[in-house]
Amino acid sequence: MAKGLLSWAWLKKPYYIQARFSYLRVKYLFFTWLAVFIGSWVVYVQYSSYTELCRGHECKSSICDKYRKGVIDGSACSSLCDKDTLYLGKCLSTKPNNQVYTGSWGDREGVVKCQMGDVLHYELGAEMEPRKEGALFDKPTKGTSVEKFKEMVFSHLKAKVGEQANLLDLASLVLSVADGNKDGHISLPEAKSAWALLQLNEVLLMIVLQDKEHTPKLLGFCGDLYVTEKVPHTSLYGVSVPWLLELWIPPGVRRGMDQWFTPSWPRKAKISIGLLEFVEDVFHGTFGNFLMCDVSAGNFGYNDKHDLKMVDMRRIVPEASLRDAMRDRRCEADGDCVYHADCRTSCDLTKRRCTPEVAQPNLAKACVALKDYLLRGAPSEIREELEKQLYSCMALKGTSDQMEMEHSLILNNLKTLLWKKISYTKDS
Numbered sequence: 001m002a003k004g005l006l007s008w009a010w011l012k013k014p015y016y017i018q019a020r021f022s023y024l025r026v027k028y029l030f031f032t033w034l035a036v037f038i039g040s041w042v043v044y045v046q047y048s049s050y051t052e053l054c055r056g057h058e059c060k061s062s063i064c065d066k067y068r069k070g071v072i073d074g075s076a077c078s079s080l081c082d083k084d085t086l087y088l089g090k091c092l093s094t095k096p097n098n099q100v101y102t103g104s105w106g107d108r109e110g111v112v113k114c115q116m117g118d119v120l121h122y123e124l125g126a127e128m129e130p131r132k133e134g135a136l137f138d139k140p141t142k143g144t145s146v147e148k149f150k151e152m153v154f155s156h157l158k159a160k161v162g163e164q165a166n167l168l169d170l171a172s173l174v175l176s177v178a179d180g181n182k183d184g185h186i187s188l189p190e191a192k193s194a195w196a197l198l199q200l201n202e203v204l205l206m207i208v209l210q211d212k213e214h215t216p217k218l219l220g221f222c223g224d225l226y227v228t229e230k231v232p233h234t235s236l237y238g239v240s241v242p243w244l245l246e247l248w249i250p251p252g253v254r255r256g257m258d259q260w261f262t263p264s265w266p267r268k269a270k271i272s273i274g275l276l277e278f279v280e281d282v283f284h285g286t287f288g289n290f291l292m293c294d295v296s297a298g299n300f301g302y303n304d305k306h307d308l309k310m311v312d313m314r315r316i317v318p319e320a321s322l323r324d325a326m327r328d329r330r331c332e333a334d335g336d337c338v339y340h341a342d343c344r345t346s347c348d349l350t351k352r353r354c355t356p357e358v359a360q361p362n363l364a365k366a367c368v369a370l371k372d373y374l375l376r377g378a379p380s381e382i383r384e385e386l387e388k389q390l391y392s393c394m395a396l397k398g399t400s401d402q403m404e405m406e407h408s409l410i411l412n413n414l415k416t417l418l419w420k421k422i423s424y425t426k427d428s
Contacts, residue, residue, distance in 0.1 A: 054091035059099045059114040063223045071137050072196075073189035075180035076220035076227055079105060086220075086227070088112055092234075098314070105219065105227060114225040115200075137192040137223065149191050150175065156198060161288040162320030170287045173207050174198060180221065196224040202313040208287050214278040214308050231301035231309040236271065236373060237262040265377040266422040267306040272370050273418050274308025275300060276411055279362045282316065283407070289319040292362045293343035295369045315340055323356035330354075359397065363407050367393035367414075374418075382421055389414050 064081035178194030216229035294315035331347035337354035
């Protein structure tokens with residue numbers, strides 16, 4: 001009997017093993033199929049996002065079509081559309097209606113930016129203005145004299161930056177840029193391109209700050225497509241990882257990685273001094289005050305010498321324009337008086353209108369961006385004083401005359417503290 005049971009057990013074991021292997025095979029195939037399905041879905045989503053975000057070929061086609069029809073002209077048109085010496089490289093766009101590409105123009109490296117689809121320019125306090133193809137390059141109209149165009153430019157600048165004693169000088173700068181071929185005359189197609197560009201905050205600021213160290217140079221334009229100087233390092237901190245890995249990195253871990261992958265502290269100090277100098281450039285500059293409405297790290301970069309260079313200035317707006325826009329906005333609470341993340345005013349509950357004064361000056365916002373960046377790895381002998389000055393800076397409020405004096409004092413103290421520490425190092 002025992003022998004029979006033993007024989008039955010031996011006969012049953014191969015069947016059990018076979019069933020076990022079949023189960024494992026099915027399980028393996030299921031998880032393999034699941035991995036392939038998820039991977040394919042991720043690739044599809046990423047590809048769809050890429051094709052939606054990266055529409056450089058459409059931008060070039062639209063611009064070159066108008067150039068060949070004689071509607072627009074500019075210093076970059078021939079290279080882009082006829083000679084093919086202006087080349088669009090890697091797509092850097094983060095929004096479909098603002099196309100950004102690396103580019104090469106002959107032997108020069110640059111960044112090509114173009115407005116696409118449903119955007120021409122930012123309206124303060126509102127969504128982006130719809131772009132109507134038929135009306136995009138409709139000004140100035142045929143028959144407009146050069147003098148009339150100068151008046152148009154002057155009036156537009158007055159509306160944007162407010163009443164300034166030297167508005168005529170700013171208008172002359174704009175007209176010199178508009179003369180793309182530098183023949184001393186502004187043709188109607190050149191004027192149409194210049195007028196479209198003048199609606200963009202970033203281009204206006206490049207013209208205003210064209211001689212400043214921390215502003216990338218405007219290299220050329222064609223219609224509302226323009227080419228700027230390339231910034232080698234396009235964020236204050238962080239490390240690029242393949243997008244497949246990016247999907248699986250928790251936000252907290254990502255923030256920690258960003259802070260660890262930064263230049264040495266003396267180099268961070270030099271970059272930070274550059275940001276403070278840029279704040280000086282836009283704070284009561286030659287042609288009025290500009291407000292920094294987005295101080296996220298991705299808007300600031302630096303070159304190989306660790307001099308700060310601005311990467312994205314689209315959210316730096318003339319104070320006069322922002323004040324006018326916010327003054328007309330109705331509100332029920334302070335939360336209704338937000339232009340962008342870093343430009344907020346308060347709500348006057350008695351009038352149900354937003355007040356025109358921003359709650360935080362540029363310097364306070366810059367110090368918020370620099371706090372963790374500078375304090376991590378700071379030398380022990382200055383860390384306490386540096387932290388104290390940064391918190392004093394972050395506490396700045398309002399725009400009164402007394403506050404402006406405090407603003408200048410804190411800014412100079414911060415620059416002095418940092419320069420003293422790095423002035424005798426090779427990184428300075």
